[in-house]
Amino acid sequence: MxxxxxxxxxxxxxxxxxxxxxxxxxxxxxxxxxxxxxxxxxxxxxxxxxxxxxxxxxxxxxxxxxxxxxxxxxxxxxxxxxxxxxxxxxxxxxxxxxxxxxxxxxxxxxxxxxxxxDPMGTRPAGQRRTTPQAYLEYDWLQAKLFRIEGGTRQEISNLRPQEHKLIRYMDQRNRANGNMPVMCTFEELQTALWGDEVLHTEAEINYVIFGLRKKLELDQKQPQFLETVRGLGYRLVTRSIKK
Structure with a gap:
């Protein structure tokens, strides 16, 4: 077949x-x-x-x-x-x-x-118009996070220390991967947030993610910046500012 x-x-x-x-x-x-x-x-x-x-x-x-x-x-x-x-x-x-x-x-x-x-793939009939993708941009010099969409650049303020630490770690992983989103496991995020401290759980990481999504996402039911990789962890859609 x-x-x-x-x-x-x-x-x-x-x-x-x-x-x-x-x-x-x-x-x-x-x-x-x-x-x-x-x-x-x-x-x-x-x-x-x-x-x-x-x-x-x-x-x-x-x-x-x-x-x-x-x-x-x-x-x-x-x-x-x-x-x-x-x-x-x-x-x-x-x-x-x-x-x-x-x-x-x-x-x-x-x-x-x-x-x-992909022998049965759909072939384009002409030039396609693309919609600019929304993404996050982290400025390491200013230690500030911005949401970019349709030419609009909005700073995401009032980040709690743990939220900022998580963003900084996940963006660093992305930059090391050619600015492409990297899936960070629960274990990696736990170390990024609490170092060698023990007894922290996935539920605590999920709580930090929940708080971040309320500040980042345009639609929390369909997150586009903090993506869930079911059962494994999360990945952050960013582009880094290089100066």
Missing amino acids: ENLLPFFEVCGPAGEHFIAELAKNRVSIGRFELYNDIALEPDPQQLVTRKVHCTIERDIDGWWVIDNGSVNGTFLLRDGVMVQVDGRALLEEGDCIHILGMLTEAGEPVYWQMTFS
């Missing part, structure tokens, strides 16, 4: 082979099936990030591969040339995502290979 949905043909470093359909607009890829939509198992050398190595996301322009600040990187092979994904890259028919899956005894890399195909 012909594939109606876009899909990856996945080939693993030890001969694994399967088809992974993109049945929703955001698909996570990582080591463990418990945490990811597409699991790259087995991974005995622990080279693939266990919680969201990268994501595949769809918008008006098409499907993107977005590295999630992974330790060993995400690579894209196109027309015989392989480059590391710096933040994100728009996928084209036949592109092959490479994720390090094994190092041989000689130290040679062997990759998980994921070839993208």
